[in-house]
Amino acid sequence: MVTKMDIKAANFREYGDVEDYCVSGDNMADTPGVREEGGYPGEEEEEMDVFAQLEQKEKDLRLAAELGKALLEKNEELEIKNGQIIEEFAQKMEELEQEKYELFLRLEKKESEYENTIKELQYDISQLREELQSHQQQGSTRVKESSMAIRELTLQNERLTEDMRVATLREEELEAENQTLREKISARSSSMHAHVGQLEHLQQEINELRSKRQELEKRHSIVLEEKHALTCSLEESQERILMLEKSKRDVEQTVQNQERDLLELQENNVQLQAQLHHMSTNLVTSSHPSKTQSLSLFSEISQMSPDHISPVTSPDSSKTFLHDSDTSGGSFLADLMEEDEYECDDDDIYLTSPISQLPLHSTLSDSQFLENFQYSSQLYHEDKEVMEESQVCLDGEDLVSVSELSKHISDLKDDLRGAQGDLDRLKQEMTIRDSQLEQKTQELKNLTGKLSLQHDALSAVQQERDRYHSTLLREGCMTEHEIVQQARQERDFAIEKKNKMEIQLAESKFELSSLSDQLMEAIQQKMALSQELEQWQSDMERLFDVHIEKTFQNDSNRQEVCQELKKSMQGMRKSKSAINFSTYH
Numbered sequence: 001m002v003t004k005m006d007i008k009a010a011n012f013r014e015y016g017d018v019e020d021y022c023v024s025g026d027n028m029a030d031t032p033g034v035r036e037e038g039g040y041p042g043e044e045e046e047e048m049d050v051f052a053q054l055e056q057k058e059k060d061l062r063l064a065a066e067l068g069k070a071l072l073e074k075n076e077e078l079e080i081k082n083g084q085i086i087e088e089f090a091q092k093m094e095e096l097e098q099e100k101y102e103l104f105l106r107l108e109k110k111e112s113e114y115e116n117t118i119k120e121l122q123y124d125i126s127q128l129r130e131e132l133q134s135h136q137q138q139g140s141t142r143v144k145e146s147s148m149a150i151r152e153l154t155l156q157n158e159r160l161t162e163d164m165r166v167a168t169l170r171e172e173e174l175e176a177e178n179q180t181l182r183e184k185i186s187a188r189s190s191s192m193h194a195h196v197g198q199l200e201h202l203q204q205e206i207n208e209l210r211s212k213r214q215e216l217e218k219r220h221s222i223v224l225e226e227k228h229a230l231t232c233s234l235e236e237s238q239e240r241i242l243m244l245e246k247s248k249r250d251v252e253q254t255v256q257n258q259e260r261d262l263l264e265l266q267e268n269n270v271q272l273q274a275q276l277h278h279m280s281t282n283l284v285t286s287s288h289p290s291k292t293q294s295l296s297l298f299s300e301i302s303q304m305s306p307d308h309i310s311p312v313t314s315p316d317s318s319k320t321f322l323h324d325s326d327t328s329g330g331s332f333l334a335d336l337m338e339e340d341e342y343e344c345d346d347d348d349i350y351l352t353s354p355i356s357q358l359p360l361h362s363t364l365s366d367s368q369f370l371e372n373f374q375y376s377s378q379l380y381h382e383d384k385e386v387m388e389e390s391q392v393c394l395d396g397e398d399l400v401s402v403s404e405l406s407k408h409i410s411d412l413k414d415d416l417r418g419a420q421g422d423l424d425r426l427k428q429e430m431t432i433r434d435s436q437l438e439q440k441t442q443e444l445k446n447l448t449g450k451l452s453l454q455h456d457a458l459s460a461v462q463q464e465r466d467r468y469h470s471t472l473l474r475e476g477c478m479t480e481h482e483i484v485q486q487a488r489q490e491r492d493f494a495i496e497k498k499n500k501m502e503i504q505l506a507e508s509k510f511e512l513s514s515l516s517d518q519l520m521e522a523i524q525q526k527m528a529l530s531q532e533l534e535q536w537q538s539d540m541e542r543l544f545d546v547h548i549e550k551t552f553q554n555d556s557n558r559q560e561v562c563q564e565l566k567k568s569m570q571g572m573r574k575s576k577s578a579i580n581f582s583t584y585h
Contacts, residue, residue, distance in 0.1 A: 153181065202491060209498060213458060216505060220451060223512060227448060230519055234441060237523050241434070244530055251537060430529050433522050440519045447512050451505075458501060 205491060223451065226516060227444065230444065230516060233523055237526055240526065240530055244533065247537065430526065433526050437519065437522050440515050440522065444515055447508055451508055
């Protein structure tokens with residue numbers, strides 16, 4: 001029995017191609033009666049069908065071979081045709097190259113012909129110009145001959161008058177000739193009168209131009225005066241800028257004073273920290289009020305006026321005297337420490353704000369500035385640590401008062417930052433205004449240069465007019481019509497040039513007025529900015545004064561504390577001034 005797998009293996013070995021094997025497999029799947037081993041009794045018929053299919057496949061292969069051969073022949077024919085087409089294309093390209101070369105030769109020939117024609121035309125133009133010059137010379141000679149003829153006629157008239165006295169017979173003929181000559185003379189005299197009138201009209205126009213020139217010179221002097229006034233205003237603005245720089249230096253000095261105060265307050269903070277540590281140890285070891293009263297200065301202050309020292313938290317009546325003194329002393333210490341923290345924060349803000357980055361003409365070097373900045377930041381962190389330790393020692397009510405006071409101080413810090421930001425913005429606007437002012441002054445210089453150029457051009461026009469007038473006086477041999485035409489042309493040209501100069505002068509005056517207005521506006525804005533800066537400085541000073549007064553307004557012993565602080569501050573200032581003097585020199 002032949003199985004289905006044996007048939008598939010035989011087909012694969014016979015065809016040796018996967019595609020033919022797949023096609024034969026499909027045909028075998030379509031033929032009925034093929035089963036597995038141990039199938040049905042019609043297996044011999046199935047084998048016959050398989051052989052028939054194999055024969056059919058062989059026929060198909062023969063047909064495919066014939067078709068491939070035909071396709072190869074067709075491909076050879078197409079290659080032959082492609083070679084013919086390539087040869088034809090090459091021939092056509094050679095023909096086109098030849099035509100291109102012929103066209104190039106024709107183009108060169110045409111260009112040479114065109115150049116020859118241009119040379120011929122230029123030669124003709126030169127000949128025509130020579131002929132025109134010769135005709136002009138002939139015309140001038142004819143004019144001279146006509147003038148000579150007129151002179152000869154006048155001489156002849158004189159001779160005829162003398163002959164009239166001698167010969168009375170020819171009196172009628174001489175009278176007729178005399179009449180004709182009189183008519184000619186009258187026509188000549190009328191034309192001369194018209195020419196004189198035109199010359200008078202030109203003289204009037206020249207006088208008008210002179211008057212306008214004087215007006216322009218007056219305007220120029222006015223513009224120079226305005227320029228002088230603007231320069232004066234510019235100098236005033238520069239003086240104001242110097243005053244502002246001086247005020248900035250004063251602000252820098254105040255900041256340095258604040259740094260000195262900060263150092264003094266930090267020393268006081270160290271002392272208060274020691275006292276706070278001593279008081280906290282005593283509070284832990286003992287709970288009796290009499291012991292706490294005799295240990296520290298703050299407990300004595302709390303016994304004297306506990307309600308005045310702690311303005312934020314008021315103790316209840318049910319609490320003990322020990323708790324009153326403890327809370328009052330703690331709130332006072334919290335006030336001082338929060339004030340010290342506020343001063344440190346202000347100093348840090350000043351050092352890190354963009355205002356400190358502006359050039360304030362400081363005499364400190366970079367290394368000294370960095371040392372001061374590092375020292376102030378170290379003190380600030382130490383003050384922070386002291387505050388954290390002091391807040392741990394305080395009770396709940398003191399923490400509430402400290403939080404409220406810190407909130408108030410943070411609000412003041414925000415106001416101070418906003419004011420510093422406004423100052424930075426105002427300084428930036430001032431720098432922008434200064435640059436705009438310099439630009440306006442440069443434009444003003446350019447306009448004055450243009451005005452001087454226009455004045456030079458006007459003087460050149462006047463010189464040209466005088467030259468034309470002198471040429472007119474010299475060329476008396478020209479005919480009256482030519483003289484009148486030339487005078488009219490020169491008059492029209494002068495009027496047109498005068499109108500252009502007036503338009504340019506009006507434009508320059510308008511630009512000058514606009515620039516002066518802009519300059520005045522910039523000066524006014526700069527004045528307003530300087531006033532705002534002064535107002536800001538006064539507000540800052542008042543804010544510092546109010547803050548210091550608020551920190552000590554509820555203290556009964558404020559005068560004593562202030563005197564002690566002033567003494568310590570004076571000592572610190574003297575020591576720091578000596579140190580600064582030694583570092584500077």
